[in-house]
Amino acid sequence: MDVLELYRKTGALLEGHFLLRSGKHSPLFLQTAALLQHPLYAEAVGAALAAPFEDEEIDFVIGPAIGGVVLSFVVARALGARALFAEKAAAGGMTIRPGLEVNPGDRFIAVEDVVTTGASLKKALDAAVRAGGVPVGAAAVIDRSSGAARFGVPFEALARLEAPVYDPPSCPLCKAGVPLKEV
Ligand SMILES: [Zn+2]
Structure with a gap:
């Protein structure tokens, strides 16, 4: 599957000059x-x-909300597993959405749309481990981490994207006067 082509076709891949949430x-x-x-x-x-x-025998798939909710659902459907999601909790962590259960020893994979640092995917994975789950793997549609994201389990991505990220003072797009869009 040419997933990047799918991103382009659906307007999910934008090219220009963007201010990311990281600044x-x-x-x-x-x-x-x-x-x-x-x-x-x-x-x-x-x-x-x-x-x-x-x-693999997979009992559930978990993703970090919001990006990982639909994704968890479609992966779970393909695996005949349950679809869970984790949401932001106090102290910067994540917790499993109340009402969604993990049974001790349940085997799971954690999924995310785009992994940049891998922090949210890791938090969702950790939440499932704390609840008694056994991680089997992690997967992302796009890995933007240049191989830096690690989860302690096999990690699969449909595409790896080497897209530069600049600190504003050294951004060549700023220097070239390209209008900046907030996203
Ligand atoms: Zn810039």
Whole structure:
């Protein structure tokens, strides 16, 4: 699957000059929601992410809200597993949404749309481990971490993207006078 082509086609990959939430600037911005709004594409992405794990016994899939909710659902559907999600909790961590249960020893994978540092995916994975789950793997649609993201379990991505990220003072797009868009 050419997932980047799917991003382009659905307007989920923007090119220009963007102010990221981290405060840094980038010529590229991915808004996976624009892709996942199409159920058939979402389903195809879910099946592709699930593929490396289809020989494993997986009880549930977990993703960090909001980006990981639809994704968890489509991957879980492909694996015949349950779909859970984690949401932000106090002290910067994440906790499993009340009403969603983890049974001790449940095997799971953690999924996320775009991994940049991997922090949210790791927090969702940790929340499931604290609840008694056993992590089998992690998966992202796009890995932007240049290989830096590690989760202590096999990590699969449908595409790896080397997109530069600049500190504002050294941003060549600022220097070139390209208008900055907040995202
Ligand atoms: Zn800039």
